[in-house]
Structures are given as structure tokens and as C-alpha cells.
Amino acid sequence: MNPRVEVVALDCLMLRLFDEIAETNMLWMLAASERLRAVFAGHLIDLVPSYTTLMVHYDLSALSPAQARELIAEALVDLAPNARAAGQCHVLPVWYDLSVGPELRLLAERSGLAVEEVIRRHSAREYQVFALGFAPGFAFMGLVEEVLAAPRLNTPRKKVAAGSVGIAERQTAAYPGVSPGGWNLIGRTPAKLFDRHRDGYSLMQPGDTVRFEAVSHAEFINLGGDDTPLEAQA
């Protein structure tokens, strides 16, 4: 870890902790987040974590830029990574099927693996939530095995169904709602990923871990899943 503080706006500073994406970053990021929330207290407006950085948006009527820098320095004193158990581990049921995950075939062809093996490998790992962004509750997770990595679609879909599970490069994610999207789709989860009436709103929080669990069509429907094929929704 090599922490640096950078200017990003009149009332925002970027705390840069790492230079590369790694699963082990998150334990430090969580520790730094907790410290920053504690030292800024009521003067913190938002704290935006992402892979290697924490953006601190503070109340400019209460703190000068110099005071904000001092608080960040204070938060970093004797910082130690959090224990692995700090985040929650979620198990997301996924119905992996070509009708809702048309790129299953593409990933199988690219990797030389059978479709069943692509599914097995995607659901074998426990993934880190690196950051949320793009849409409320959209969690960027990783890293998927190198052999499953695939670039985003050349032309993003205008409409991706809620719950769609996809892969882009070595990251994986599930779309909380209907939206445009360019990820390679491999299945669909019935889990409600963002709910304005739930405590904390988002099922996944930065620093949580996620495992995907393959379920049958019947289980998917039982869990409230919508099996409308992708093309029928477009």
C-alpha cells in the first residue's frame, strides 16, 4: 500500500491506496473507510470507494481543504487491514441458461470449455465486491478465472433484463434493474439487488463477497425469477 492524497474538486479529495486491482485491496479499503467515516464524522457528505481509491466528499462550509487533508492523514495512522470476515458473504442463485444468458455459448467457444464447465467455474469462486456504480446496487465483482474473461460486447444491448448476470474482462456483475448494457450475459438471478425499502438499500455493499449458485429453472421460478427470454424483452 502506498497512500497518496490527490485533489479532485473544491470539496473532494481522492485517497489513492493502490495502483492495481487486487482482491486483497478490499481489506485495506474497508479499514480506511471505517477510519475516514470516524474522523470526518458529520462533516463527511459521501465516501465513494472504487477498486484502489476512496473519494472523500466533505462539507466545505465546515472544513478547509487543508483541514480535510489533516483528517485523512489522521485516519491513516497505524492503519491495518480488516479481518476477512468484515464483509458479508452473499449466495446469489443463478439460472444459467442460453435463453437468459446468450453469451454462455460465446464464452464456451472462447475458452474451449463445455457450457456446463463455464457454469461450474463461474459458480465455483467467491468474488469480492470491488465497487458499486453504473446504477444503484450494481456491484463490480471479481476476479473471474482468466479463461472466462471476455471483452464487453462491441454494441451494447439497449435493454438488459433485471437480474441478468454477466462477465466483462475479469469482472462479473448482476444488473439490479432493466438498463442498457454491454456485458456478456450468462444467466439470471431472482435476487432483488436494490430495494429502497430495505435497510442499506443495496444487497451488496463494498467489501462484501459473493458466490453464485446454479439453480434449476423450477427453483429460479420458485424464487420469483422472471424467465422471459432476453430477445422477447428487447
Next chain:
Amino acid sequence: MSRLTITASTPLCLLQDAGRFGVRHLGVTQGGAADGCSMSWANWLLGNALDATVIEITLGGFALVAEEACCLALAGADLGAQIDGQPLAPWRSFKLAKGQTLQLTQPLLGARAYLAAPGGFAAPQVLGSSATVVREELGGLDGMGRPLAKGATLNYDGHPGQMRELPRQHQPDLRSNEPLDLVLGAQIGQFSGQSLFDVFNTAWTLDSRADRMGIRLLGKTLAYQGLPMISEGIPLGAVQVPPDGQPIVLLNDRQTIGGYPRLGALTPLALARLAQYLPGTSLRFRPVLQEYAWKKHQHYLRSYL
């Protein structure tokens, strides 16, 4: 009971407040009035909290009729406001008699007008804010992010204080062509020398591709020479430069993280002015340091006292 009924509206007429805070780590955008200064002054004119819920009317096309006598305030752009056909200048609180119609027709000066009501317009708090974000289906009258629509009724709970007009020295000058203050960001040194010259010494034109997420600018092609970036938090007013070399200023409804290099970020005051520019407007940037911009903003905050 309803106090006002909307008789004309567009997808650009939205309930807004200062924005949605404390949830950006969940991917929820900030939202809020694009011209935060004019929103604050609209509320100030009625003695409201400066961040009370207002109506943001972009480009006009909005009308409402009073179901009972009421007192409202208008700030920001001159959108050709009329009460029953009689011109109404912005930057003042005013009265509507029962049955009278307030209409905002078309942009005469600036782009966004802010209409305030005593105590703020009534709206559900969704994730702590009434700010309407259509894309995220959050905020607004029904909490589902829908724009204000013809036929909808508006309420408020407050009582008007004294009628006020904003002294001219406090009125933002929407005709000003002063350069916009840009706080220099961490990647500024990784643009080519020619690009750094061009950013601050040539004019930039507002593209028609502009919404509440961002405003594209057209001008010289800027060259970023640094390494590709890993996505990171994006502040309000960030000026990012995608591979085509044409900058985009990011506004209230921007995505929360992104990986394009940035020149820096406009100050809140500069961004408020930008939010009033129409496509085709020419502008310039002025580099400022964070500490200087902070002092200037402290001075501005005292003007509401």
C-alpha cells in the same frame, strides 16, 4: 388539499433539492438542482431552508394554475414567465390569486428557472431526498423518478414570510462571459503541453449533447498521455476527457465512478453558471487552486446571511 395544478409540463420539469447524499457508495447518483445557486436563492426569497424542494424548469413549457391564493418565488433563468399573460421578472417572491395561471414559456436568458413554495413543495423523501433522477427511478412527486406531468397537483406546508426581491448585486449575472473556475485535478500534468495551453487559452462551445448527466464541449482535441485509469469516484463538475479528446463536464445525475482522465472539476459556482448556458454558447476555463476556490466559496456562502 391541492394548492396548485400543473397545466403544462415537459420531461425537463423536475422536482429537485440539493441532492441525494450518503448513498453514492451504493452507485446512487447525487442528483439535485443543476444550478444550486439559483435553487438556493429561490428558497431564500421565501425564507425557506436553502435546500427545500423546488421545481427545476429547463427551457420553459411549464404552466400551473393556483387553486387558492398563494405566494411563490422564482429565480434563475428568465424563461419568459407570465401571470395571466403579464410578464413576471425572476429573482423575487410573488403572489398568485386563486385561479391565476403562472406560465414559463421559452428561454430569454439562461436555461433553468427555479420555482419555490413556502416551506418547499411536498414530496416523498426517497433515500433522503426528493431529487428526481429519471434514470434511477428515484425521487419526484411519486418517488419513482418521473418528471412533473400535466394534471399533477402540488402542495406545500409552509407559510410565506415577507415578500422579497433579491438585490441586484447578489443576482448571478447570466450574461457574464467570465471564464469558469476549474480546480486542477491529479491527472492535469498527464495531458500534452499543447493540450494544457488549449484548455485555458481557447474557447469551448457547448454541444447539443447535454443533459443532467453531462455537457459535452467542442473545441481543440486534447491529448492524454498517461496510463489507462482504473475507475474511481467522480466529483460534481468533473471535466473528463474521453479518447475523442473532447471534454465532458459531469453534472448532478452523472455516474458515481468512471475511468476517463480528468482536467479537474469546475467549482460549484462555475458549474451553476454552466448549467444556465444553452447549446452553442462559447466559454473559457480559468485554472484555480483548491484553497483559492474554497475561500471564494466561503465568501459566496456569506451572501445568504
